[in-house]
Amino acid sequence: MRVLVTGGAGFIGSHLSERLLARGDEVVVLDDLSTGSMENVQHLVGADGFRHHIGSALDEPLVAELMDSVDCAVHLAAAVGVRLIVERPTHTIETNVGATENVLKAASKQRRPVLVASTSEVYGKSASVPFAEDDDLHLGPTTRSRWSYACSKALDEWLAFAYHREKGVPVVCVRFFNTVGPRQVGRYGMVVPNFVTQALLGKPITVYGDGEQTRCFGHVQDAVEASLRLLGSEVAVGHVFNVGSDREVTINQLAELVKERTGSSSEIVRVPYEQAYAEGFEDMPRRVPDLAKLERVTGFRPRTSLEQIIDDVVAELRSKGVGGA
Numbered sequence: 274m275r276v277l278v279t280g281g282a283g284f285i286g287s288h289l290s291e292r293l294l295a296r297g298d299e300v301v302v303l304d305d306l307s308t309g310s311m312e313n314v315q316h317l318v319g320a321d322g323f324r325h326h327i328g329s330a331l332d333e334p335l336v337a338e339l340m341d342s343v344d345c346a347v348h349l350a351a352a353v354g355v356r357l358i359v360e361r362p363t364h365t366i367e368t369n370v371g372a373t374e375n376v377l378k379a380a381s382k383q384r385r386p387v388l389v390a391s392t393s394e395v396y397g398k399s400a401s402v403p404f405a406e407d408d409d410l411h412l413g414p415t416t417r418s419r420w421s422y423a424c425s426k427a428l429d430e431w432l433a434f435a436y437h438r439e440k441g442v443p444v445v446c447v448r449f450f451n452t453v454g455p456r457q458v459g460r461y462g463m464v465v466p467n468f469v470t471q472a473l474l475g476k477p478i479t480v481y482g483d484g485e486q487t488r489c490f491g492h493v494q495d496a497v498e499a500s501l502r503l504l505g506s507e508v509a510v511g512h513v514f515n516v517g518s519d520r521e522v523t524i525n526q527l528a529e530l531v532k533e534r535t536g537s538s539s540e541i542v543r544v545p546y547e548q549a550y551a552e553g554f555e556d557m558p559r560r561v562p563d564l565a566k567l568e569r570v571t572g573f574r575p576r577t578s579l580e581q582i583i584d585d586v587v588a589e590l591r592s593k594g595v596g597g598a
């Protein structure tokens with residue numbers, strides 16, 4: 274199979290491309306290297322069946338041309354990371370909606386299957402956990418930038434299902450919950466690489482708010498496995514799936530665990546949200562996926578423990594010399 278991976282030089286995209294190649298598929302990566310990087314795929318350049326294009330998924334003719342050369346697509350290219358979203362809301366909305374429209378339009382010509390990456394952010398600030406795919410979405414007001422990301426990804430999902438119903442494009446939407454692993458960078462605010470870097474450098478571990486907010490962290494390899502099973506499933510077509518882990522931890526517990534796994538003596542400090550982000554920032558109190566639908570359709574259950582996830586991130590950062598070799 275030939276697969277177009279938009280955002281293929283990004284965190285999830287590079288792992289997915291690697292796995293596709295390993296199982297004998299051909300991969301065409303499209304990435305503008307905005308948050309992704311060539312370093313993530315350098316080891317794949319020159320491998321049999323691997324091609325990459327540095328360009329934007331907002332480039333409609335380019336997306337159309339690449340789509341014509343493949344059998345299906347995984348659309349991961351998007352503006353991601355809470356910090357980026359809060360700082361550049363215009364870019365976020367335009368990129369996320371425009372790119373998805375291009376991908377779906379191109380796929381509709383020959384009804385190429387598309388897996389569209391979405392996010393747990395679409396559930397918004399609902400406190401009724403776990404979140405099931407058919408639940409209502411509870412977004413905050415339009416005056417708060419954060420929710421523009423959730424809204425742009427929800428619109429991507431609506432667009433995908435519209436293309437499915439009206440034009441017969443076989444689409445599957447995947448809502449990734451907090452996904453972690455090697456190659457994720459802390460620069461855009463993601464908590465695990467941030468905490469691990471701080472711990473390895475002996476700097477204060479910055480817990481935002483009171484730290485009692487919860488998340489469930491899944492390993493990127495598990496997210497890739499679940500996505501590939503969904504891409505290959507006819508039953509999944511026309512549906513949306515949660516993908517992640519359902520082990521819930523508070524951010525305070527995460528900070529303690531990172532300290533423990535790194536053996537760090539860093540102090541854990543609380544940083545008010547207004548200082549970490551911007552005035553009026555709204556966080557989600559809890560975020561837990563209901564994984565029943567994913568398991569029913571694919572048989573998949575997350576396999577990697579949070580301890581293992583942290584250890585993988587620690588090993589990667591240490592190998593890059595963070596905190597000394």
Ligand code: UDP
Pocket residue numbers: 355451462463464465467468479480481482486488524556557
């Ligand atoms: N967070 C934190 N310290 C950091 C970065 C993030 O306490 O240095 C918190 C953040 O406020 C949120 C959680 O960790 O409650 C997860 O943040 P992340 O940006 O990784 O993902 P989100 O779930 O918010 O998309």
